[in-house]
Amino acid sequence: MSQPAALRNRRFRSTSTAVYSERFVVMMLASCATITVLITAGIIYMLITESWHFFTSDYVNFKQFLTGSEWSALQAKDIKDAEFGIWPLLSGTLRVTMIAMLISLPLGLITAIYLSEFASRRIRGILKPTLEVIAGIPTVVLGYFAVLVISPSLQWVSSGGFDTFNATSAGIAVGILCLPMVCSLSEDALHAVPNALREGAYGLGCTPFETSIKVVVPAALSGIISAFLLAFSRAIGETMVVALAAGTRATATLDPREQSQTMTGFIVEMIKSENEFGTVQYYSLYGVAITLFVITFGMTLLGQLIRRRYRESYE
Amino acid sequence: MSSIPLPAALQRDDHVAMEQKANRRKRMSRWFSILCVIIAFLSVVVLVVLLVSISIQGSSRLSTDLLSNAHSELHPEQAGMWPAIVGTLFVCGVCALGSLPLGIGTAVFLEEFRPRKLELRWLRHRFPDQSKTWDKLASGLYKSIRGFHSFIQLNISNLAGVPSIVYGLLGLSLFVYMFNVFGQIKVNEASGWEIAGAQHYYQVLSLESGQVVLIPQTDRTQSTLTVESPTTGVTPDGKTYEVGVWEPGSPKPTDPSVRRRTVRKGAKGGVFTDRAWYYFRLPFDRSFLAAGLTLALVILPVVIIASQEALRAVPPSMREASLGLGATTWQTTRDVCLPAAIPGIMTGAILSMGRAIGEAAPLLVIMGAAIAKSTGPQHLMDDAVTMPVLIYNWAGRQQAVYQELAAAAIIVLLIVLLLMNSVAIYLRERLSHV
Numbered sequence: 001m002s003q004p005a006a007l008r009n010r011r012f013r014s015t016s017t018a019v020y021s022e023r024f025v026v027m028m029l030a031s032c033a034t035i036t037v038l039i040t041a042g043i044i045y046m047l048i049t050e051s052w053h054f055f056t057s058d059y060v061n062f063k064q065f066l067t068g069s070e071w072s073a074l075q076a077k078d079i080k081d082a083e084f085g086i087w088p089l090l091s092g093t094l095r096v097t098m099i100a101m102l103i104s105l106p107l108g109l110i111t112a113i114y115l116s117e118f119a120s121r122r123i124r125g126i127l128k129p130t131l132e133v134i135a136g137i138p139t140v141v142l143g144y145f146a147v148l149v150i151s152p153s154l155q156w157v158s159s160g161g162f163d164t165f166n167a168t169s170a171g172i173a174v175g176i177l178c179l180p181m182v183c184s185l186s187e188d189a190l191h192a193v194p195n196a197l198r199e200g201a202y203g204l205g206c207t208p209f210e211t212s213i214k215v216v217v218p219a220a221l222s223g224i225i226s227a228f229l230l231a232f233s234r235a236i237g238e239t240m241v242v243a244l245a246a247g248t249r250a251t252a253t254l255d256p257r258e259q260s261q262t263m264t265g266f267i268v269e270m271i272k273s274e275n276e277f278g279t280v281q282y283y284s285l286y287g288v289a290i291t292l293f294v295i296t297f298g299m300t301l302l303g304q305l306i307r308r309r310y311r312e313s314y315e
Numbered sequence: 316m317s318s319i320p321l322p323a324a325l326q327r328d329d330h331v332a333m334e335q336k337a338n339r340r341k342r343m344s345r346w347f348s349i350l351c352v353i354i355a356f357l358s359v360v361v362l363v364v365l366l367v368s369i370s371i372q373g374s375s376r377l378s379t380d381l382l383s384n385a386h387s388e389l390h391p392e393q394a395g396m397w398p399a400i401v402g403t404l405f406v407c408g409v410c411a412l413g414s415l416p417l418g419i420g421t422a423v424f425l426e427e428f429r430p431r432k433l434e435l436r437w438l439r440h441r442f443p444d445q446s447k448t449w450d451k452l453a454s455g456l457y458k459s460i461r462g463f464h465s466f467i468q469l470n471i472s473n474l475a476g477v478p479s480i481v482y483g484l485l486g487l488s489l490f491v492y493m494f495n496v497f498g499q500i501k502v503n504e505a506s507g508w509e510i511a512g513a514q515h516y517y518q519v520l521s522l523e524s525g526q527v528v529l530i531p532q533t534d535r536t537q538s539t540l541t542v543e544s545p546t547t548g549v550t551p552d553g554k555t556y557e558v559g560v561w562e563p564g565s566p567k568p569t570d571p572s573v574r575r576r577t578v579r580k581g582a583k584g585g586v587f588t589d590r591a592w593y594y595f596r597l598p599f600d601r602s603f604l605a606a607g608l609t610l611a612l613v614i615l616p617v618v619i620i621a622s623q624e625a626l627r628a629v630p631p632s633m634r635e636a637s638l639g640l641g642a643t644t645w646q647t648t649r650d651v652c653l654p655a656a657i658p659g660i661m662t663g664a665i666l667s668m669g670r671a672i673g674e675a676a677p678l679l680v681i682m683g684a685a686i687a688k689s690t691g692p693q694h695l696m697d698d699a700v701t702m703p704v705l706i707y708n709w710a711g712r713q714q715a716v717y718q719e720l721a722a723a724a725i726i727v728l729l730i731v732l733l734l735m736n737s738v739a740i741y742l743r744e745r746l747s748h749v
Contacts, residue, residue, distance in 0.1 A: 032420030138673025237478025
């Protein structure tokens with residue numbers, strides 16, 4: 001702490017106490033911050049050490065894990081018959097996620113455009129709280145909603161074409177879940193676009209539609225894309241909806257009407273089953289979890305990269 | 316109207332075509348705004364359908380039974396969610412105690428103790444060595460501190476994207492098994508150290524029917540005891556007494572108080588553990604403490620990000636005024652920034668607690684999907700049932716009565732969340748205008 005010359009040779013007790021307590025506080029706060037790093041390190045350490053038991057077991061082959069098209073960790077009576085290929089779970093996850101994205105991305109983006117470009121104060125006053133309420137609904141409730149309403153109405157519409165538990169109803173529920181997130185993040189990005197760009201577009205004779213689609217959305221594109229990626233990783237990691245509504249059979253098809261077990265769904269199913277600690281089936285859940293973690297971590301990193309590199313800054 | 320003659324290049328253009336094009340563009344714009352309205356109100360429709368369908372399904376089960384009873388397999392029509400309400404309270408209390416101080420501390424560190432050029436200047440002033448190496452060292456130090464800050468910031472954004480079930484697995488390894496530091500993980504048997512609050516006894520049937528004597532356990536590995544000779548017993552309040560042994564064939568004692576303290580020779584007893592409320596052990600095993608701490612990890616990034624935004628919204632002029640009066644950075648933070656940021660921090664805290672209340676996936680991993688529990692947690696290492704886990708279990712069953720119960724429990728959960736959110740909104744409105 002630099003002091004004026006008049007004070008330099010005098011010792012103030014309060015000043016030196018403040019300096020020491022300052023150092024102490026900085027240490028405390030820095031250790032709080034360090035804990036967040038330790039959590040990441042803990043997650044990675046845990047995933048690697050536990051899945052090590054899985055990948056080095058006699059019944060598992062890493063190459064087969066990546067390419068195999070059959071997953072029967074829980075169905076197989078004998079460990080020798082169990083097949084560990086991640087593709088059925090991955091395809092189940094992707095099916096649910098794709099349906100969720102088909103719903104949440106366009107709807108969320110259009111709602112965001114509407115909120116930031118067109119909506120009057122009164123409509124904002126209705127829509128914003130609605131989205132906040134949807135964002136606050138626990139995921140287990142949405143899973144119940146999928147079982148109770150979405151799946152029966154799908155069956156009714158298609159006159160029985162869908163299974164009771166199917167990828168589509170879970171996907172729709174996950175889409176509802178992601179919608180407020182896509183909407184609020186995209187709206188933030190649209191909001192950050194300066195008004196001068198809009199005024200320029202109107203001055204050149206653009207209609208409101210052309211202004212928002214051809215000028216404002218491209219200007220906010222980096223923010224919108226990172227919002228999309230965030231929603232994608234959220235949908236991949238979503239657990240309770242798929243545990244309730246997507247079914248428990250791991251199949252490697254692309255048919256959205258069938259049951260589909262996702263990676264998170266498998267983890268829940270595994271936890272509920274009677275398999276004891278230390279069996280290959282038990283460790284297989286860590287093999288699935290590390291795959292899930294790598295995908296979502298990659299998505300988040302990609303989102304940040306896009307946000308940093310392609311952000312248009314208007315100062 | 317022939318005041319300004321059009322340039323030749325424009326005269327050639329077809330007026331009718333221009334007008335048609337303009338009309339088409341205007342029509343397009345109108346259609347788009349109608350589409351926008353329809354899509355935007357779709358979310359309102361979804362919310363209404365959700366709330367209406369759940370309240371129709373669950374209204375028949377909303378009664379005082381639901382609030383006061385426990386889950387029951389035999390009488391599902393009387394089943395209730397009282398243990399789940401208490402359990403949620405305990406788990407979320409632990410979660411708040413764990414995540415709020417940690418999250419707010421990290422946010423303060425990242426926002427208020429951000430390294431500024433000032434510190435570099437101070438370093439140079441303090442050690443006025445003008446050599447090049449020193450200069451390089453000082454700026455290197457400064458850069459590494461800055462790097463630490465931005466690394467933590469990046470790390471927090473990444474943590475926010477980790478699925479909550481992965482946090483559940485982390486909690487399983489970290490809190491439930493503590494990375495296996497306390498010995499090999501055993502199935503169906505507690506491993507580790509019991510630190511306080513546990514008393515182990517052998518329970519042996521006495522001669523008085525229905526009564527038992529308690530004999531303190533000395534060797535933890537021995538799970539049964541065979542009484543051959545008189546030993547010392549303990550009353551439930553801790554007093555010791557002599558346990559008599561009755562040889563079959565000899566006359567039985569007739570005095571009830573003696574009979575109560577006498578066991579048959581060769582009688583066998585099993586282990587019984589008495590746990591006080593402060594019972595503490597390492598690792599935590601499948602307890603509500605482990606569950607609450609895991610939930611704290613899940614919502615930590617949310618708390619940090621919300622608190623950071625609240626601190627960022629404090630105008631810099633207030634900080635500068637305080638620093639200008641000679642306060643240190645911590646004094647400024649404590650007396651100026653934190654009080655000004657409290658509404659924002661509180662709102663963020665309440666919203667993240669709302670998220671914690673509804674979170675089920677990590678709790679399924681930590682405590683399992685079992686819900687047969689008739690009370691809340693009895694001691695620190697007890698397990699608990701929470702509302703989302705109960706709903707998950709009920710909703711996954713085939714019987715219609717459990718489906719209705721699930722809907723009724725959802726109504727209770729949503730009412731709690733709605734109340735919390737309105738408190739958050741009220742606080743934001745009330746405190747931000749002071």
